[in-house]
Amino acid sequence: MLKLDDETAQRLTEKVTNENHVVRLVYDHEGCGCAVSGVPLLVEAAAAEEGDVLLSHHPLPFYIWGPHRIFFAEYLQLKANPGKETFTLQSSSEIFSPHVRLQLM
Numbered sequence: 001m002l003k004l005d006d007e008t009a010q011r012l013t014e015k016v017t018n019e020n021h022v023v024r025l026v027y028d029h030e031g032c033g034c035a036v037s038g039v040p041l042l043v044e045a046a047a048a049e050e051g052d053v054l055l056s057h058h059p060l061p062f063y064i065w066g067p068h069r070i071f072f073a074e075y076l077q078l079k080a081n082p083g084k085e086t087f088t089l090q091s092s093s094e095i096f097s098p099h100v101r102l103q104l105m
Contacts, residue, residue, distance in 0.1 A: 001075055002055040002062050008080040008087065009059040016044050017104055022061040024052065025076075025089075027068040038071070040089050042078075042102040072096060 002025070004012070012023065024045050027038045048054075052063035055076070064072070073091035080087055081098070089096045 003075070003077045004056070004058060005079060008078055011080045012102065013059045015102055015104065016060060018046075019060070021046055021105065022048055022063055023102070024048070025055065025062065025064040025068075025072075027065075027071045040072075040097050040100050042087070042100055044103065044105045046105070 013019075016023065021044050024043045026041045026043050028041045048061070048063045049065065051066045053066045053069060054061065055064055056062040072089075073094065075091055076096075077090050077092075078087050078100070079090070085101070086098075087100045087102070088098045089100045
């Protein structure tokens with residue numbers, strides 16, 4: 001499950017280039033040396049990919065590739081960083097990244 005506050009939902013809705021697109025939470029580990037040394041990234045996509053799991057419908061569909069769920073908690077919160085183009089991704093007990101970027105199409 002992914003929770004967003006109203007400000008974060010509004011910022012994402014304004015940034016995504018097409019209202020029919022989805023956002024995918026990706027654990028990007030390419031070039032990091034090890035699969036457990038990756039970084040979370042939000043990616044705008046035309047549609048979910050095979051194996052994606054729905055995290056949320058608010059304000060638009062959010063997906064994560066099923067096998068990458070192991071890197072994150074069951075409950076996630078995404079919060080817009082004031083005055084920045086980034087977001088903080090956290091659970092109730094851990095901050096996964098205070099600088100998550102949204103990669104647009």
